[in-house]
Amino acid sequence: MDGLSLETVAGWGRHPVCRAAVARPERLRLPRAGRVLPRGLGRSYGDAAVPASAQSLVLETVRADRILAFEPSTGALTCEAGLSLAEILRVFVPRGWFTPVSPGTKFVTVGGCVASDVHGKNHHRDGSFGGFVGRLVIETADGRLVECGPDRERELFLATVGGMGLTGLITEATIRLKPIETPWMFVETEPAAGLTEMLDRLRHAGKDWPYTVGWIDCLATGSGLGRGIVIRGRHASRGEAPGVPPRENTPRAVPFDGPAWLLSPALMRAFNTAYYRIQCRRTGGRLVSHDAFFYPLDSLRDWNRLYGRHGFLQYQCVVPRAAGAPVLSELLDRLSRAGAASFLAVIKDFGPESDAYLSFPLEGTTLALDLPYRGPATEDLVHLLNATVIRAGGRIYLAKDAATRREDFERMVPRLPEWRRVRDRWDPEHRFGSALSARLLGDES
Amino acid sequence: MKAVMVGATRGMGRALARLLAGRGDALALLGRDPNELLTSSRDLVARGASGPVPTGHLDLAEPAGFEAALDAADRALGSFDALIVTGGDFAPQETLERDTARLARLLEVNFTGTVVLCQQTAERLARRGGGTICAFSSVAGDRARRGNYLYGASKAGLSAYLDGLGLAYADRGVRVVSVRPGFVKTAMTVGLPVPPFAGEPESVARVVLRALDRGKPVVYAPPIWRWVMLVIRLLPRAVMRRARF
Numbered sequence: 001m002d003g004l005s006l007e008t009v010a011g012w013g014r015h016p017v018c019r020a021a022v023a024r025p026e027r028l029r030l031p032r033a034g035r036v037l038p039r040g041l042g043r044s045y046g047d048a049a050v051p052a053s054a055q056s057l058v059l060e061t062v063r064a065d066r067i068l069a070f071e072p073s074t075g076a077l078t079c080e081a082g083l084s085l086a087e088i089l090r091v092f093v094p095r096g097w098f099t100p101v102s103p104g105t106k107f108v109t110v111g112g113c114v115a116s117d118v119h120g121k122n123h124h125r126d127g128s129f130g131g132f133v134g135r136l137v138i139e140t141a142d143g144r145l146v147e148c149g150p151d152r153e154r155e156l157f158l159a160t161v162g163g164m165g166l167t168g169l170i171t172e173a174t175i176r177l178k179p180i181e182t183p184w185m186f187v188e189t190e191p192a193a194g195l196t197e198m199l200d201r202l203r204h205a206g207k208d209w210p211y212t213v214g215w216i217d218c219l220a221t222g223s224g225l226g227r228g229i230v231i232r233g234r235h236a237s238r239g240e241a242p243g244v245p246p247r248e249n250t251p252r253a254v255p256f257d258g259p260a261w262l263l264s265p266a267l268m269r270a271f272n273t274a275y276y277r278i279q280c281r282r283t284g285g286r287l288v289s290h291d292a293f294f295y296p297l298d299s300l301r302d303w304n305r306l307y308g309r310h311g312f313l314q315y316q317c318v319v320p321r322a323a324g325a326p327v328l329s330e331l332l333d334r335l336s337r338a339g340a341a342s343f344l345a346v347i348k349d350f351g352p353e354s355d356a357y358l359s360f361p362l363e364g365t366t367l368a369l370d371l372p373y374r375g376p377a378t379e380d381l382v383h384l385l386n387a388t389v390i391r392a393g394g395r396i397y398l399a400k401d402a403a404t405r406r407e408d409f410e411r412m413v414p415r416l417p418e419w420r421r422v423r424d425r426w427d428p429e430h431r432f433g434s435a436l437s438a439r440l441l442g443d444e445s
Numbered sequence: 446m447k448a449v450m451v452g453a454t455r456g457m458g459r460a461l462a463r464l465l466a467g468r469g470d471a472l473a474l475l476g477r478d479p480n481e482l483l484t485s486s487r488d489l490v491a492r493g494a495s496g497p498v499p500t501g502h503l504d505l506a507e508p509a510g511f512e513a514a515l516d517a518a519d520r521a522l523g524s525f526d527a528l529i530v531t532g533g534d535f536a537p538q539e540t541l542e543r544d545t546a547r548l549a550r551l552l553e554v555n556f557t558g559t560v561v562l563c564q565q566t567a568e569r570l571a572r573r574g575g576g577t578i579c580a581f582s583s584v585a586g587d588r589a590r591r592g593n594y595l596y597g598a599s600k601a602g603l604s605a606y607l608d609g610l611g612l613a614y615a616d617r618g619v620r621v622v623s624v625r626p627g628f629v630k631t632a633m634t635v636g637l638p639v640p641p642f643a644g645e646p647e648s649v650a651r652v653v654l655r656a657l658d659r660g661k662p663v664v665y666a667p668p669i670w671r672w673v674m675l676v677i678r679l680l681p682r683a684v685m686r687r688a689r690f
């Protein structure tokens with residue numbers, strides 16, 4: 001007798017929104033008929049977890065979060081799809097296990113991580129989330145429970161990993177956790193004075209370090225364009241870490257929507273410069289908790305409210321290694337010329353792409369920017385950035401997008417026709433759909 | 446603690462069972478749906494419950510089966526020392542007004558069945574020197590309101606019973622914890638308008654666990670409801686009627 005409630009549904013960027021019926025059952029099961037959209041913790045920024053219209057039922061998985069098995073000899077964890085990475089870490093870090101891939105927040109579900117094929121700071125070495133998935137159970141559009149994985153129903157598996165919830169409802173997953181010696185991280189930071197230095201340092205750090213990421217002050221221009229900080233880390237060994245676990249921090253909440261002045265270019269510039277200066281002084285190694293290393297933003301709950309009630313877009317693209325510095329500086333240049341301030345520009349080296357048809361990562365460099373949403377001007381900027389990315393042979397990350405045009409998307413994803421074929425086979429009537437699939441695939445809403 | 450739980454597959458019961466498992470308690474799950482019981486059992490084992498988590502059939506609407514279920518739990522856990530009943534029935538007032546068969550079942554589950562189960566367990570625990578009985582009633586049993594007095598009546602009866610049981614068995618070592626949750630956001634309450642002070646199952650579970658450990662006879666969860674209900678209990682009937690409470 002699980003009920004429904006009528007709710008306003010949005011992604012983490014709070015744009016766009018749609019009012020629709022939401023079910024939040026303790027046991028995942030598709031309704032017999034009608035359109036559905038699976039949704040986890042809603043941490044995708046754009047419209048991937050937003051329904052295209054009120055006709056669609058949003059099926060939130062967060063209460064289906066049971067652990068079904070754990071195999072200590074291999075680290076294989078079987079769970080319901082709504083289990084969050086936060087919960088996995090809470091239960092398994094004390095036992096010496098860590099999630100194989102972590103996005104920048106732990107408040108994501110296993111289902112959401114599979115559907116977006118998320119990547120972390122270790123992509124250059126370990127690849128994306130899908131590479132650690134051994135088996136999925138999927139309820140397909142016709143109500144069948146289908147098991148798939150790298151070795152069975154492989155096409156369905158490759159279409160579901162990175163498939164943004166459009167091939168079926170993932171109900172169960174088996175993923176491989178990785179062993180760690182301590183709950184501490186050993187971290188080093190070093191400054192980079194400009195873009196070429198940044199790219200060099202990232203590459204260089206990637207040879208020895210499992211986790212690397214760069215932070216760019218995207219308001220710096222001219223010779224300082226692309227200046228920033230390179231952060232590299234690894235799980236600390238038993239010998240170098242304290243015997244006690246790090247103190248847990250209680251997240252503070254943002255009590256109200258941010259006022260417009262918070263996003264003024266002057267303030268952003270001051271913030272970015274201050275951050276850069278502080279980080280420049282903090283070179284050398286130090287021990288930090290994994291929360292502080294992987295999830296700095298989680299310490300401020302609901303931080304998306306800082307962007308005010310119009311919300312924001314996040315723009316994340318990847319460009320192949322060969323395209324390199326010129327394309328990246330063109331992107332940063334376009335951004336600063338548009339005056340679209342960004343708190344956060346994150347840059348990262350990616351390793352080889354996976355076999356999953358719609359998986360985002362591609363060998364090369366990825367750049368992620370926050371863009372406060374200012375209506376058509378912001379969307380135009382996205383189209384402009386996309387043009388550069390397409391020319392370079394790159395693509396954008398669907399888990400963050402809300403503005404890319406269909407024709408641009410088609411030019412970015414050569415394997416799209418293959419994916420469409422598999423999707424049509426398992427969901428010929430397109431029962432599974434989102435605002436994203438209406439926008440980028442032409443699904444009717 | 447070696448606890449037998451009824452209703453631990455869902456909502457507040459699920460959250461409470463996880464806390465108990467997390468600190469290494471031994472658990473047995475009783476309920477109606479064998480698949481759900483098995484899934485929750487696996488979850489609790491993975492989260493650290495001591496030993497396997499056995500499951501068994503129990504329907505609160507069928508008191509004839511209680512003794513056998515309790516015997517089985519005793520065998521599986523080696524003499525349990527706590528019973529926790531979070532299971533119960535709920536339906537909106539309009540449904541219960543229209544459908545008296547549905548109403549009869551709700552009264553049966555929430556009152557008759559739960560009382561009989563607690564009574565049998567209290568005897569069992571008293572015979573071996575004591576233990577804990579914890580059952581979830583509701584703030585709806587504290588004062589009748591026009592909008593939910595049928596459900597409220599089943600819980601009012603249960604609250605009165607648990608109060609008495611605590612008094613009667615205290616000398617024989619049986620502690621009784623009566624939990625009165627306010628509105629909690631679980632699958633049971635989806636679709637209902639969410640009132641102020643609504644709680645999450647996890648925070649309710651933490652409050653209940655503390656009360657379990659201390660043997661507190663009456664717990665409101667979230668705790669603010671203790672004060673809310675104090676005020677509501679004091680409201681004169683005429684005000685209740687005029688305010689269409």
Ligand SMILES: Cc1cc2nc3c(=O)[nH]c(=O)nc-3n(C[C@H](O)[C@H](O)[C@H](O)COP(=O)(O)OP(=O)(O)OC[C@H]3O[C@@H](n4cnc5c(N)ncnc54)[C@H](O)[C@@H]3O)c2cc1C
Nearest residue numbers: 040041042043044103104109111112115118119164165170
């Ligand atoms: C602060 C922050 C930092 C981030 N950093 C990174 C990062 O470093 N790397 C990265 O890759 N991503 C990152 N992300 C994005 C985030 O990891 C992804 O959007 C992730 O998919 C969100 O998971 P979710 O459970 O919230 O899914 P939702 O946002 O709820 O859903 C995402 C997609 O998954 C589908 N889905 C969810 N559950 C199921 C299911 N059970 N079956 C089928 N489909 C399902 C939905 O339909 C939707 O298409 C970040 C997000 C935030 C807010």
